[in-house]
Amino acid sequence: MNKTILCIGAGYVGGPTMAVIADRCPDYKVMVVDIDAGRIAAWQSEQLPIYEPGLNDVVKRARNRNLFFSTDVAAGIREADIIFVSVNTPTKMFGAGAGRASDLQYWEKTARDIIENSDRDKIVVEKSTLPVRTAEAMNRILGSNDKGLHFDVLSNPEFLAEGTAIRDLESPDRVLIGAMETPAGLKAQQVLIDIYTRWVPREKIKTANIWSSELTKLVSNAMLAQRISSVNSISALCEKTAANIQEVSEAIGMDRRIGNRFLRASIGFGGSCFKKDILNLVYLCEHYGLPEVAKYWEQVVLMNEYQEARFVENIIASMFNTIAGKRIAIFGFAFKADTGDTRESPAIYVSRLLLEEHAQLAIFDPKALANAKLELQGVAGQVEYITDPYEAAKGAHAIAVLTEWPEFAEYDYERLYRIMEKPAFIFDGRNVLDHRKLYEIGFNVYPIGQRALAHLEKIK
Secondary structure, eight states: OOOEEEEEOOSTTHHHHHHHHHHHOTTSEEEEEOSOHHHHHHHTSSSOSSOOTTHHHHHHHHBTTTEEEESOHHHHHHHOSEEEEOOOOOBOOSSTTTTTSBOOHHHHHHHHHHHHHOOSOEEEEEOSOOOTTHHHHHHHHHHTOSSOOOEEEEEOOOOOOTTSHHHHHHSOSOEEEEEOSSHHHHHHHHHHHHHHTTTSOGGGEEEEEHHHHHHHHHHHHHHHHHHHHHHHHHHHHHHHHTOOHHHHHHHHHTSTTTOSTTOOOOSOOOSSSHHHHHHHHHHHHHHTTOHHHHHHHHHHHHHHHHHHHHHHHHHHHHTTTOOTTOEEEEEOOSSSTTOOOOTTOHHHHHHHHHHHTTOEEEEEOSSOHHHHHHHTTTOOSOEEEOSOHHHHHTTOSEEEEOSOOGGGGGSOHHHHHHHSOSSOEEEETTOOSOHHHHHHHTOEEEOSSSOOBOOSSOOO
16 A cells, blocks of 8 residues: 655655655655665764754654664665655766766666565655656666566655755645656556645645656756846945845835845855756756757856855955955855755855965854865865854954854854954855944944945945
């Protein structure tokens, strides 16, 4: 009766998704497998491998009741009726499509593992972000087995935002399930619908053909990233014209046709999905002979890179055109608040550029220091990783706010000002601080998309 679910891949998507399914479907056995023994051990401990608000409580309720973690991939495949594939699909860095296409080697290996270890028909669910038409390849690989087995392939893309993933899973805007438009495909689709309707209203479960489902994931992330790049492009114009990007964003966001989401100017977007998915979309457009469409979406990524570079250029120009030997406190390294994830974080790019200018970095982040060390491993330059924001700022010439952690607005900035070198600078890459108050304390304040508040005689 399809009562055993397996997820191959225990990362940011697989772990939380299976935890919520197990929590809401106690009559199902849910297994999560991964070849990374350290990651599986962490899922079985009190210190989970990822930080996500609410995740710990969900895991504790279901773990060892009907939620189990293991490194035995083969055994999991044999036992499962429904297999979610949530393996890594990074951007390919070699050969044809390098820098844009998805690297599907782990995905294909998983498909072949499923064939090798299966002894009966199964439902296979694409949970990884994949290029459109990937299900066709998955179907061919699985259908090539010589055991006479039948596999139904479904697409069930995730639409999670790190920091709110549990909320997104428990109360999603929509659940999308794509299937082959065959009797067997539609029957398999209904099996997955029956699982989600345990807690998701049926009207929020959207069905589609499998190709539409695959493409929707890429387009969804591309559209969100496009909004960020759009408002960031205008932030540059605001700084030149004395307009205020926050006022502009708030005003245009009141238009119901536009809405107010993803219109906050910043140093740029990060995370594992946006850049990767847009570049994959660019590659697909080029592959299908649509160069104009490809160039359109590529500009979203180029604008993001421009915003990161522009932030560093402003730091250098404001600090008398040299930051060599100057201590800069980095407040925040995660790509966004409420996560320890640093993948594609703007802080990586900003930190590398600052180090190239021979700045000395003191990096602080409430949850992401361990990952920050990994991201900058082997990068030349002087870097300290500090667990206290006041120690990071001690003797610093500047503070650069690179993540929108709410606690950053609550620090004692009078104390920070006293322990910093003078003139003291703050570069607010997320516009989360009270700029007027900081200016009155004595800081030279440089927000995104707003006029600088500086005590210096010459303001660029």
